[in-house]
Amino acid sequence: MNAPRIKICGLKDKETIRSMNGLPFHEIGFVFAPSKRQVSPETAAGLIHEAKQLAAANGAAPRTVGVFVNAGLEELRSALAAAPLDVVQLHGAESPEFCREAREQLSVAVWKVFSVGDGSETPEQRFAPFKGAVDAVLIDTAGGGTGVPFDWRQIDAYKQAAAAIGVPLYVAGGLHPDNVRELMEQYAPGGVDVSSGVESDGHKDIDKIRLFVQRVVNS
Template identity: 30%
Template sequence: MINNKLIKVCGMKDGQNIHETELLGVDMIGLIFYPESPRYVRKKPDYLPKHALRVGVFVNEDIEKVKKSAVRFKLDFIQLHGSESPEYCHSLRSEGLQVIKAFSIAKTRDLLKTHLYETSCRYFLFDTPCTQYGGSGNTFDWNILHIYNGKTPFLLSGGITPFSAQRLQEFHHPRLAGYDLNSRFELEPGMKNIEQLQMFINDLHKKQTI
């Protein structure tokens, strides 16, 4: 955690790449269990995080399959990117799982639906709308989030690049919990560029300690 902000690296599936990423000191590592994603985890990696929290990403999946995956992969968090209901989230939480619910944000009214999930999620994730599930790699207007007055902390996602540290430092919100990194840090889908991740983390740390 850098200056009380979480760093989550999502969309990983190669064991060695996961290990190298974990050694950077990131807080969360995400594994995608959505078959339509190019980062879909088809088989269990030969290394899974031992220190970073394990996040499983699902899209409108049968809840029993989610629970089975949580046990098999020893997931700490379940991240949901579909149209999952508050009751769905509550059911996972009742099993002792922490839930991250993703919301696509284009206009201020998109934040209204978060109120229904206040008691069922540990974090929200705010991302850019796109035609497919899982994010577009593009940035939305973060200024929209200034009207968010919910109690649930959120992760900021969508289009964060190795060169985004300064812009992230200029964005402040009392409920901002951390940053979600994915496609802009890749050599190919599912394979992260360790040098770029290290550069970003170093730059973010420098800017936060100035």
């Protein structure tokens, strides 16, 4: 089985990024949507430069991910011109057609986020239209950024739906060092995405980041 991918999201300062050198994580995320963790494209450019100096999983630099909510194509294009991201992570009501267009026109990987528990469609019905339009899917607690886990018993159905369209499934929502090992051992998602769960007093805590990564790797 492939090792799970680890994304640390919501980074805002260069010092924390530098302290992540040597940790076996895969992606580092920057929030462009309105949020207490929001950064401007210009600030993100400097953070991306720092991130690309890191030796992360397998000694490689981490992929950089920008988080957007219902951004138009031109907004994405403008952000990418300033901040050379590897991935755009779309949290809004973006259609499969929009995802496909962004992927093709902007030459960037596209991840689509789905809130667990929204609507009556099955995971398979929700993911199927996005086949060929996205590079990964991510499931989160409804509302996003709540710091609260959803009902993990739904993960298996989402894993099957992701496999059916040929992309990895990342799990987010309320993850932290004390519950991520249970998640990995019981459900083994393709990846995990953490933000508030590795913070203290609203700021990224490098000790919590290290512990989170260690527990995923050793699970």
